[in-house]
Amino acid sequence: MSVDGSAKPLNPKLSRRTLFRAAAALGVAGAAGAWQLSVDSPADRLHLTSRARLPEPFTLPLTVPPVLAPERRDDTTDYYRLVQRASNITVLPGYSTPIWGYNGIFPGPTIVSNRARRTVVTHRNELPVPVVVHLHGGHVPEESDGYPTDLLYPVGGGHDEMSDMMGGPDPAAHTMIGERDYTYPAGQPAAALWYHDHRMDFTGPAVWRGLAGFHLVVDDAEQRLGLPGGARDIPLMLADRAFDENGAFTYPAIDSTMTHTPGVTGKFGRGVLGDVVLVNGVPWPAHRVDTARYRLRLLNGSNARVYRLRFDRRGGSLPIVQIGSDGGLLARPQELTELTIAPGERYDVVVDFSECAVGDQVTVYNDLGAGTTTRVLRFDIAERVRDSAVVPDRLTDFETLDRRAAVTTRRFAFRQGDAGGMRGWVINGRAYDPRTPIARPTLGQVEVWQLSTDLDHPIHLHLNQFQVLTRDGRAPRAADGGWKDTLYLPATGMAEIAVRFTDYAGRFVLHCHNLEHEDMAMMATFGTVAGIAT
Incomplete structure (x- = not known):
């Protein structure tokens, strides 16, 4: 939709003065010496170093992104609205961090869809650059998938000037000005999905600035399983960042305006790593839990960092019970001692704190990290309770592709x-x-x-x-x-x-x-x- 509510497909003169190649060459030229064939362990790579004062790990409480309420509903569909805009938030104590956020927050609001109902999300672009929204893991038609050239230009137009700067036609692109409806059909299995910016050439800096959020699909069959729910069902977005002396996110972009030249400087062509691990936008948080089972929907929303997660209690590992993967529930649960999660992956796990004592602390470590990135978050056992949640031996019917x-x-x-x-x-x-x-x-x-x-x-x-x-x-x-x-x-x-x-x-x-x-x-x-x- 356009600003006045009408759909206005454009003749896109989109992206890249030379269709990426010359611009990409600028972005990677300084990195050639670093690209030797080797095991690419994240701990060995160059990372950004923060210049702001960082909090001590496990001194800030975990927060959970708010669930977005639909603007309206009809017999078949839930309708949501998100505004992409610049804002300032508190990430590090004592600092104001400028971000680009969905509804001005990071992570963005969580959308919860029921499998039996269609979801329509209207996005309004109040940022200074075009955007594209991809529902990562979504089974959706082409026009709502977030193809990288399907630009939504900012409110107020300006697309001709911006297109001229960016160059290069894509005749098949679906482009609009101001507002756009993304339609997600009913029927997708229950799963933890996420939405994020997906604009060609500039996904990295856009996500780094804050354009990411959860989209959970639920259904009645899953809810009847008796898995942990309510406050014990927690989405956790892992995302590393680095901060300058004023508390702003640091990113080594060649073009900080995100309007003409894609890419990053020097050795960061192998991937940008920060020295601060954020969980739901909070650096190294702590979370008070009961002696009960908790469902943790783990998402790696980092640009490039891979985590190997281990839940440590008194020097021993607490089991991780995997119940789901990117696309939904497994046929049966399985017990793991550690879990490697790369950018874009999601793992649905249950961790049982019932054998812990009040006062115990369970620390989640990243065994692929170094220095400040070896720790992720901590669970503090606060109260002994009775827990009725279960993990059934059979979770869902599962079709195996032959x-x-x-x-x-x-x-x-x-x-x-x-x-x-x-x-x-x-x-x-x-x-x-x-x-x-x-x-x-x-x-x-x-x-x-x-x-x-x-x-x-x-x-x-x-x-x-x-x-x-x-x-x-x-x-x-x-x-x-x-x-x-x-x-x-x-x-x-x-x-x-x-x-x-x-x-x-x-x-x-x-x-x-x-x-x-x-x-x-x-x-x-x-x-x-x-x-x-x-």
């Missing part, structure tokens, strides 16, 4: 490569071009995709979840079970996944969810079709 039914096998190599004459991040040797699909899978058919990497890459598919078949020719990791839409592959890794795209013909993308890699060309279009695959 690789023998696959009609084709496709290979996608995520590598360093040429991006306009300079080293960048590419898929199958090609820098991202929104106009040229890399594959055309047929709706309803099972395919096997082989994914391989040089360095660490969390790989994300739009439209449908997939199932992990193998890792490096062997069985998947335990935590790979269930329906996934993002898969973390370490350096020189290879995985096979089974995927079946359904319902919606159109163009979608696969990409690395290290946001700096994504912005520097590691993305590709695939087109889903009802005819013969090519």
Whole structure:
């Protein structure tokens, strides 16, 4: 919708004076010396260092993002409204941090959709740049998926001048001014999704500034399981940041205005890491809990940092019971001692504090961190209670995709490569071009995709979840079970996944969810079709 409420598709003259390649070259030129083939451990990478006074860990209380109420409802649909705008919030005590936020907060408000009802979210853009909204993990039609060139220009227009600055046509883009409705059909299984900015070339700085929030899908069957609920069902967004001397977020953008040149400076082309771990926007928080089971919906909303989480009580590990993955519940729960979570991934877990004593402290450590990033949050056991929550042995009926039914096998190599004459991040040797699909899978058919990497890459598919078949020719990791839409592959890794795209013909993308890699060309279009695959 436009400012006056009418839909105004534009003739998009969108993004990149030379369709990314020359701009990407500027962004990665200083990083070439750092890109040697190696195990890309986050602890070994260059990270930003904060210059503001940082709080002591576990001195600030955890907060939970507010749940957004619908503006109205009818027989089939819930209608929500979000305004993307600049604001100032308190992240570090004693400082005011400028952000870009959904409704001016970070994380944005949580939207809760019922599987049986359609959801429509109207976004209004009051920021100084175009935006794109992607429902990460959402099974939605092309026009509401958040394709990277489907720009929503700011209220008041100015799109001609901004398009001229950014250059390069994408004739298929769905662009609008001021306001836009994103429609999410009913029927998606209960799962923890999230929404975030997805504008071509500038996703990294936009998310870093605050454009991210939870979108939870619930259904009656899940609610009848007896899992922890209410205040014991907690969404947790992990996101590292760094701060300047005034308490503002620090980000090494080549172009801080986010209007012309994408990319980051120097060695940050491998991914931007901060030295402060935020949980729901709070640095190293503490949270008071009862001696009961808690459901934790874990989301890695970081640009590039990978976490290996361990729940420590008195020097011993507290079990983590995984009940769900990116796309919803597992068939059966499974017990883990630690959990690796890469950017874009979600894990639904239950942690049982019933054997703890009042006064105990359970610290969540990041075993892939270094220095200030080794600690994440702490749970303080405050009260002994009776707990009626359960984790059933059977969680949901689960369909397994049979690789023998696959009609084709496709290979996608995520590598360093040429991006306009300079080293960048590419898929199958090609820098991202929104106009040229890399594959055309047929709706309803099972395919096997082989994914391989040089360095660490969390790989994300739009439209449908997939199932992990193998890792490096062997069985998947335990935590790979269930329906996934993002898969973390370490350096020189290879995985096979089974995927079946359904319902919606159109163009979608696969990409690395290290946001700096994504912005520097590691993305590709695939087109889903009802005819013969090519």
